[in-house]
Amino acid sequence: MGYKGYPFTWQRGNSPSTLIRERLDRMLANEDWCNFFPSWEIIHLPRYRSDHAPLLLKTGVNDAFCRGQKLFKFEALWLSKEECGKIVEDAWGDGVGEDMVTRLDLVSRRLSDWAVATFGNLKKRKKEALQLLNRLQQRSPDATTLEQCKEVSTNLDEIHKLVESYWHC
Incomplete structure (x- = not known):
């Protein structure tokens, strides 16, 4: 079905000399499905705490609702x-x-x-950190870039802990 984003969905190794990357993960659909969802797209999201990148399937359904007014949610x-x-x-x-x-x-x-x-705006901080991680993972994998990926992942861990605390009150 194709994709948008970084071409590799799997990575192993923690230094430039041992790094192996491949596109292992894919999505399949038949012609009827594609005709039913003509605005579909697949996005390779950044890898985070896994050697596989998650794949996001957007069908185009309810896109107008998603862009509407933000709903209030009491936390x-x-x-x-x-x-x-x-x-x-x-x-x-x-x-x-x-x-x-x-x-x-x-x-x-x-x-x-x-x-x-x-x-703080945890959703915004998480989104920005994931975008930075995505940009870093698309660079040439040198030692500096790999270290920066670790730092961003650690920052994401802290953000996730704060988000998780919403559910434990």
């Missing part, structure tokens, strides 16, 4: 900070006289802004 981790309740209380109070939808919108915007300032 359990926010409750670990006492000021969360104060943010809600203040925003709700500032909306007195407004209808319910307007007041809820105000609360959600204030909570979202507070969360980014307090916890």
Whole structure:
């Protein structure tokens, strides 16, 4: 089916002299499937903590929904900070006289802004780290590049620990 991104999906070795790369992982589809999903694409994502790169299959279905307005999601981790309740209380109070939808919108915007300032934008940090890892993995594999890949992977580990803490509150 083809692909976009780095051509190799498997890598073994940790130095330029022992490095082996191949395109082992692929996706297959028949003509009926391709006709049913005419906007499909396959993307080779960067390898992270594995010798295989994940493959992302995009079918083009619901692309308009994905580009729409961002939905508000309350995160359990926010409750670990006492000021969360104060943010809600203040925003709700500032909306007195407004209808319910307007007041809820105000609360959600204030909570979202507070969360980014307090916890950072983890999704953005993760996306940027993965993009950097992808660029590094597409370079010629010299010792410096391999070391930079290790550093970015360690940074991704820390980001993943923070993201995981959302689920443990």
